[in-house]
Amino acid sequence: MSYLDNILFAILLIVGFGFFASSVKKIIRNINLGVDVNRKDNSKARWKNMALIALGQSKMVRRPVAGILHIFVYVGFIIINIELLEIIIDGLIGTHRVFAPYLGVVYDILIASFEILALLVIFAVTVFWIRRNVIKLKRFINPDLNGFPRSDANYILYFETVLMILFLLMNASDLHLQNVPGGVFHKAGSFPVSQFIAPIFNGMSNELVVLLFEVFWWLHIAGILVFMNYLYFSKHLHILLAFPNTYFANLNPEGQFDNLESVTKEVKLMMDPNADPFAAAPVDENAVPSKFGASDVQDLNWVQLLNAYTCTECGRCTSSCPANQTGKKLSPRKIMMDTRDRLQEVGKNIDANKGVFVPDNKTLLNDYITPEELWACTSCNACVEECPVNISPLSIIMDMRRYLVMEQSAAPMSLNAMMTNIENNGAPWQYSQQDRLNWKNEN
Ligand code: SF4
Ligand code: SF4
Numbered sequence: 001m002s003y004l005d006n007i008l009f010a011i012l013l014i015v016g017f018g019f020f021a022s023s024v025k026k027i028i029r030n031i032n033l034g035v036d037v038n039r040k041d042n043s044k045a046r047w048k049n050m051a052l053i054a055l056g057q058s059k060m061v062r063r064p065v066a067g068i069l070h071i072f073v074y075v076g077f078i079i080i081n082i083e084l085l086e087i088i089i090d091g092l093i094g095t096h097r098v099f100a101p102y103l104g105v106v107y108d109i110l111i112a113s114f115e116i117l118a119l120l121v122i123f124a125v126t127v128f129w130i131r132r133n134v135i136k137l138k139r140f141i142n143p144d145l146n147g148f149p150r151s152d153a154n155y156i157l158y159f160e161t162v163l164m165i166l167f168l169l170m171n172a173s174d175l176h177l178q179n180v181p182g183g184v185f186h187k188a189g190s191f192p193v194s195q196f197i198a199p200i201f202n203g204m205s206n207e208l209v210v211l212l213f214e215v216f217w218w219l220h221i222a223g224i225l226v227f228m229n230y231l232y233f234s235k236h237l238h239i240l241l242a243f244p245n246t247y248f249a250n251l252n253p254e255g256q257f258d259n260l261e262s263v264t265k266e267v268k269l270m271m272d273p274n275a276d277p278f279a280a281a282p283v284d285e286n287a288v289p290s291k292f293g294a295s296d297v298q299d300l301n302w303v304q305l306l307n308a309y310t311c312t313e314c315g316r317c318t319s320s321c322p323a324n325q326t327g328k329k330l331s332p333r334k335i336m337m338d339t340r341d342r343l344q345e346v347g348k349n350i351d352a353n354k355g356v357f358v359p360d361n362k363t364l365l366n367d368y369i370t371p372e373e374l375w376a377c378t379s380c381n382a383c384v385e386e387c388p389v390n391i392s393p394l395s396i397i398m399d400m401r402r403y404l405v406m407e408q409s410a411a412p413m414s415l416n417a418m419m420t421n422i423e424n425n426g427a428p429w430q431y432s433q434q435d436r437l438n439w440k441n442e443n
Pocket of ligand 2: 310311312313314315316317318332333336383386387388389390391393
């Protein structure tokens with residue numbers, strides 16, 4: 001590599017990582033638009049969750065075929081990119097396989113395992129593509145994914161395949177140049193897969209193979225940088241966010257709902273026979289929220305917004321949702337996708353208005369998620385249980401329902417009738433308390 005190449009490479013790195021850093025900054029800013037929630041407790045259980053669920057993929061393998069193939073892609077992709085470190089050093093200082101002399105046989109083992117993993121990634125990605133585009137599993141052809149999300153899933157599969165093929169071609173041309181008489185490159189690495197590709201370079205001049213090697217090398221590193229920057233626009237952001245998402249996930253039992261402190265106080269006061277209803281209540285402005293529930297993304301908490309960015313759009317939640325299975329309009333995956341889309345829209349609004357959100361007459365409720373979807377939820381928690389990265393679509397649904405009930409009195413008629421009965425009769429039925437035992441007088 002010439003000095004000019006080294007400088008070009010440094011510029012490419014600065015641009016690639018610079019754009020990525022600005023996207024990360026925007027994501028953090030957008031997540032912080034959510035209201036605060038304390039998730040700093042019980043760090044031991046949180047680390048354990050992260051290790052088991054994000055790193056160990058324990059929930060992915062509940063569906064073994066997809067789970068095991070996903071592990072190939074995940075481990076392969078992460079581990080192969082360890083090689084990125086060597087590529088970056090080689091590119092910056094003009095060396096060739098800089099680690100090889102220091103690692104000796106370990107280097108050979110590493111390169112050999114990267115190659116086998118690359119092959120497994122290509123195999124897994126091919127099966128994923130077939131599941132989506134040929135077998136057309138129901139959760140992948142659901143209307144939630146119409147438009148960009150469906151293309152996005154395929155783009156990622158193409159990206160990963162191309163990157164792995166470039167990696168193997170780079171190694172194959174390298175191996176060829178190591179083995180030519182006189183050795184253009186010094187011997188380094190063991191190539192169990194690309195040794196079968198290397199013969200395609202037989203008969204070519206050394207200059208041409210060196211040129212091809214450089215093309216593969218540059219395309220590989222440029223492809224990785226493009227892929228890294230594409231993450232911001234893609235569901236593939238989960239490869240990074242699955243870790244904080246599982247760490248900050250709710251640790252309470254799944255059936256336990258958050259009560260509003262101000263409402264709890266009110267109810268306790270009503271139930272306390274010794275309470276003086278005319279006593280002036282102490283004013284605690286912090287205890288009374290300015291709005292009950294959520295109608296837009298800024299009303300949700302930051303973990304719910306982190307959930308939205310982390311959603312992999314796998315549809316495991318929707319395929320287990322009893323409301324969806326029985327033909328209702330609800331899809332928990334769509335709840336997460338809508339939340340992310342609205343959050344991105346709010347973020348762009350802030351960017352366009354010098355850091356301030358200017359009301360745009362839109363809200364997550366109605367413009368993205370309809371009350372019909374929200375009221376179809378049975379609050380069974382199947383979506384939360386199934387999610388491979390511990391996302392809770394249900395918590396967003398409940399906060400938005402809370403807004404409908406407490407701010408707009410807009411519950412379905414059957415619920416309104418039940419709530420009126422509870423208020424008036426102390427029970428969900430329309431009989432007064434005195435008539436409760438009338439049934440025993442009949443006959
Ligand atoms: S909690 Fe609601 S959204 Fe989730 S699976 Fe059950 S019905 Fe579907
Ligand atoms: S919420 Fe979880 S289960 Fe549902 S699509 Fe997103 S990642 Fe998959």
